[in-house]
Amino acid sequence: MTDGGPGAHGGENLLFLTDEQLRKGIEAMFFAYRGFTADPDRILGEMAYGRAHHRAMHFINRSPGTTVNNLLTVLGVTKQSLNRVLRTLIADGLVESRVGKRDKRERHLFLTEEGRTLERELSDAQRGRMRSAYREAGPDAVAGFRRVLEAMMDPEMRRQYLKIKERGD
Structure with missing residues (x-):
C-alpha cells in the first residue's frame, strides 16, 4: 500500500494527502536535490564555481545565442548576479559574448568548445543519476x-x- 492509501494509484486520493505525507514529500525533494547536485558540485568546486555557473552554462548550451536578457528571465536572478557569473565564465574561456547583428546593444551568449566540454561533464553526471532513478521507478x-x-x-x-x-x- 502506498502513502496515498487504497486507490491512490488512480489519483483519486491525491487531494486528501495529510500534512505528514506532504512533509515526507518535501523532505524527499530536499534530499533528492542534494543528490542531484552533489556530482556537479564536486566538479564545480574544483574550479571555484558554483551552481549559478552550472545553470548559466546549461541554458546557454540549450539555447546557443541566447541573449543576456533572456537568460536573466530564465534563471530568475538579478542582472548584477548574472553579470558576475558571466564575467567569470567569459574570462575563463567557457562562454563567448557576441554583439547582436540586428541590435548592437544585445549580447548573444555561446559556449566555447571548453565550455561545452565542461557542461557535458556536469550534465552527464546528472543524467546518469536521473537515468538510474527513472529505471528504478x-x-x-x-x-x-x-x-x-x-x-x-x-x-x-x-x-x-x-x-x-x-x-x-
Whole structure:
C-alpha cells in the first residue's frame, strides 16, 4: 500500500494527502536535490564555481545565442548576479559574448568548445543519476514525477519551461 492509501494509484486520493505525507514529500525533494547536485558540485568546486555557473552554462548550451536578457528571465536572478557569473565564465574561456547583428546593444551568449566540454561533464553526471532513478521507478512514475514538477511551477516559470521544452526533449 502506498502513502496515498487504497486507490491512490488512480489519483483519486491525491487531494486528501495529510500534512505528514506532504512533509515526507518535501523532505524527499530536499534530499533528492542534494543528490542531484552533489556530482556537479564536486566538479564545480574544483574550479571555484558554483551552481549559478552550472545553470548559466546549461541554458546557454540549450539555447546557443541566447541573449543576456533572456537568460536573466530564465534563471530568475538579478542582472548584477548574472553579470558576475558571466564575467567569470567569459574570462575563463567557457562562454563567448557576441554583439547582436540586428541590435548592437544585445549580447548573444555561446559556449566555447571548453565550455561545452565542461557542461557535458556536469550534465552527464546528472543524467546518469536521473537515468538510474527513472529505471528504478518505472515509466508511470517518470511521467507522474514530471507532471508533479510542472504543476509546482509558477505560471511564468512554466511558460519559460515550455518554451525550452518545445525546442526538443
